[in-house]
Amino acid sequence: MEALDLPLDGVLEAADGPQPLRAPPCTLVIFGGSGDLTARLLVPALYNLAVAQLLDPGFRVIAVDWQDQNDEKLREKLTVSIQDFAAKRQAHATLLDVPVWTWLRDHISYLRGDFQNPDTYAALAAEIGTGNCVFYLAVAARFFGTIVEGLGASGLTREDGCFRRVIIEKPFGADLGSARLLNRDLAKSLSESQIYRIDHYLGKETVQNILALRFSNGIFEPLWNRQNIDHVQITAAETVGVEARGRFYEGTGALRDMVPNHIMQLLAMTAMEAPSSFDADAVRDEKSKVLQAIHHMPQGNLPLTYVRGQYTAGTIGDRAVPGYLEEPDIDPHSDTETYVAMKVAVDNWRWAGVPFYLRTGKRLSARKTEVAIHFKQAPYALFRDTPVEKLTPNIMVLHIQPSEGCTIQFSAKRPGPIVKLGGVRMKFDYADWFPVAPSTGYETLIYDCMIGDATLFQRADNVEAGWAAVEPALEARAEGLAPIRPYVAGTRGPAEADTLLEGKGRSWLRLRT
Ligand SMILES: NC(=O)C1=CN([C@@H]2O[C@H](COP(=O)(O)OP(=O)(O)OC[C@H]3O[C@@H](n4cnc5c(N)ncnc54)[C@H](OP(=O)(O)O)[C@@H]3O)[C@@H](O)[C@H]2O)C=CC1
Numbered sequence: 001m002e003a004l005d006l007p008l009d010g011v012l013e014a015a016d017g018p019q020p021l022r023a024p025p026c027t028l029v030i031f032g033g034s035g036d037l038t039a040r041l042l043v044p045a046l047y048n049l050a051v052a053q054l055l056d057p058g059f060r061v062i063a064v065d066w067q068d069q070n071d072e073k074l075r076e077k078l079t080v081s082i083q084d085f086a087a088k089r090q091a092h093a094t095l096l097d098v099p100v101w102t103w104l105r106d107h108i109s110y111l112r113g114d115f116q117n118p119d120t121y122a123a124l125a126a127e128i129g130t131g132n133c134v135f136y137l138a139v140a141a142r143f144f145g146t147i148v149e150g151l152g153a154s155g156l157t158r159e160d161g162c163f164r165r166v167i168i169e170k171p172f173g174a175d176l177g178s179a180r181l182l183n184r185d186l187a188k189s190l191s192e193s194q195i196y197r198i199d200h201y202l203g204k205e206t207v208q209n210i211l212a213l214r215f216s217n218g219i220f221e222p223l224w225n226r227q228n229i230d231h232v233q234i235t236a237a238e239t240v241g242v243e244a245r246g247r248f249y250e251g252t253g254a255l256r257d258m259v260p261n262h263i264m265q266l267l268a269m270t271a272m273e274a275p276s277s278f279d280a281d282a283v284r285d286e287k288s289k290v291l292q293a294i295h296h297m298p299q300g301n302l303p304l305t306y307v308r309g310q311y312t313a314g315t316i317g318d319r320a321v322p323g324y325l326e327e328p329d330i331d332p333h334s335d336t337e338t339y340v341a342m343k344v345a346v347d348n349w350r351w352a353g354v355p356f357y358l359r360t361g362k363r364l365s366a367r368k369t370e371v372a373i374h375f376k377q378a379p380y381a382l383f384r385d386t387p388v389e390k391l392t393p394n395i396m397v398l399h400i401q402p403s404e405g406c407t408i409q410f411s412a413k414r415p416g417p418i419v420k421l422g423g424v425r426m427k428f429d430y431a432d433w434f435p436v437a438p439s440t441g442y443e444t445l446i447y448d449c450m451i452g453d454a455t456l457f458q459r460a461d462n463v464e465a466g467w468a469a470v471e472p473a474l475e476a477r478a479e480g481l482a483p484i485r486p487y488v489a490g491t492r493g494p495a496e497a498d499t500l501l502e503g504k505g506r507s508w509l510r511l512r513t
């Protein structure tokens with residue numbers, strides 16, 4: 001990076017602040033302990049926490065499910081996946097730290113049992129005894145209620161001089177009604193302060209950075225409103241298909257899978273008011289308010305606010321891939337969407353009249369998650385030969401993944417005797433400034449739960465507000481008002497999504513740059 005003529009040396013160190021403390025002693029019970037999430041993401045996250053010395057020496061993991069496992073078999077399986085995890089990160093020079101892994105693996109044990117059998121909870125209670133416990137529900141959603149009920153009935157949720165917390169995975173319900181019912185069921189055995197509803201997007205550094213960027217700088221927030229912003233685009237594009245998750249995805253679809261949770265969290269972080277502090281409830285109060293203000297644009301014409309798509313056979317890179325209907329476990333006549341684009345309004349003082357365009361899909365031309373703030377044009381072009389509509393649009397893109405950082409696009413004078421403008425970009429790249437080994441995103445979330453910080457977890461009203469925001473779209477589908485638009489795998493999605501942005505020269509940002 002070129003040197004700046006500014007006194008930046010030492011700026012990062014000065015701002016470093018207090019370092020995180022080791023989490024308190026705790027037993028982490030993972031229901032679904034031989035499952036995919038545990039091996040691919042949770043155990044690598046625990047390993048990273050151990051490397052960072054954030055786990056207490058008394059920390060241990062009890063993995064629970066009904067597979068044919070025992071302590072040693074599970075530890076061997078997890079050793080294979082942690083080696084795989086480390087190998088993928090070799091480029092970042094993080095080879096497996098063997099002593100740390102050996103310590104962690106020796107603190108993992110297995111308990112075999114059926115989630116639906118009360119004996120499983122009795123055996124678990126005997127194994128845990130007293131002390132702090134986090135129960136991680138890495139299981140299919142149909143077990144959330146059953147497991148929490150089992151924990152409650154066996155006394156495992158009682159906090160007698162210790163904490164007992166439960167992390168709930170997604171999907172949290174399938175619509176507003178079922179999310180409300182689940183919240184009600186959980187509340188029979190747990191207080192709200194014991195419930196940690198996870199959204200792994202909130203564990204991503206760059207998602208958390210949205211708040212840091214907005215509220216720790218004097219330069220952005222004064223512009224962050226309807227006077228200066230024309231519209232906002234939120235994109236979560238994937239190149240992967242449904243992979244081995246056909247059975248789950250068939251009943252879920254892109255809207256339920258991504259929008260009420262991840263996309264709404266991105267929207268909330270982008271649009272919420274400044275909380276009075278970073279206290280968990282102060283942040284979640286503001287999120288709730290902004291999510292409750294979301295409405296579909298009152299166009300009275302659904303195709304202009306909501307588009308559903310489904311991929312057909314195509315090419316990703318140089319690899320031919322099947323269409324959704326040809327994927328394993330998919331009904332060949334399926335009406336499930338793999339792409340969704342929506343136009344919503346945030347009906348409040350700050351955002352009145354500013355459309356938020358949301359899109360997410362699988363098998364698109366690029367993997368890219370970003371929030372793009374499109375500012376209004378300068379009101380008048382002083383420059384000869386440059387009509388105002390030809391000025392480079394001022395866009396600030398918050399890159400969430402795979403690139404992480406922020407780009408600002410604006411106009412500058414081209415060199416030369418004639419005054420001509422050209423579009424230029426200023427880019428902040430996370431990796432340049434803060435070079436750290438990549439994480440799974442679950443490190444912060446598991447650590448925060450152990451220290452009792454619920455800021456990055458969803459409160460009951462947050463999840464319900466997320467579902468309420470997509471209810472009109474779910475209803476439209478149920479009424480057959482939102483037909484599936486096919487798109488070829490490896491493209492930008494259905495062309496119909498472009499119509500959402502028509503007028504005023506707006507268009508979706510390109511997926512492939
Ligand atoms: N995998 C991922 O990348 C992600 C997963 N999630 C969420 O995490 C959760 C877990 O997902 P994942 O790890 O993929 O699921 P898996 O199916 O891989 O793991 C669940 C485990 O629980 C076992 N199990 C099922 N029923 C019972 C039962 N009645 N009693 C005891 N054990 C049982 C399963 O065994 P069996 O195989 O025999 O059924 C399996 O070993 C889900 O809510 C998912 O939505 C969220 C983000 C990413």
Ligand SMILES: O=C1O[C@H](COP(=O)(O)O)[C@@H](O)[C@H](O)[C@H]1O
Binds near residue numbers: 170238257369
């Ligand atoms: O929760 C989910 O998220 C992933 C996308 O997560 P990312 O961290 O890779 O952006 C998505 O593929 C999956 O379908 C969904 O269930």
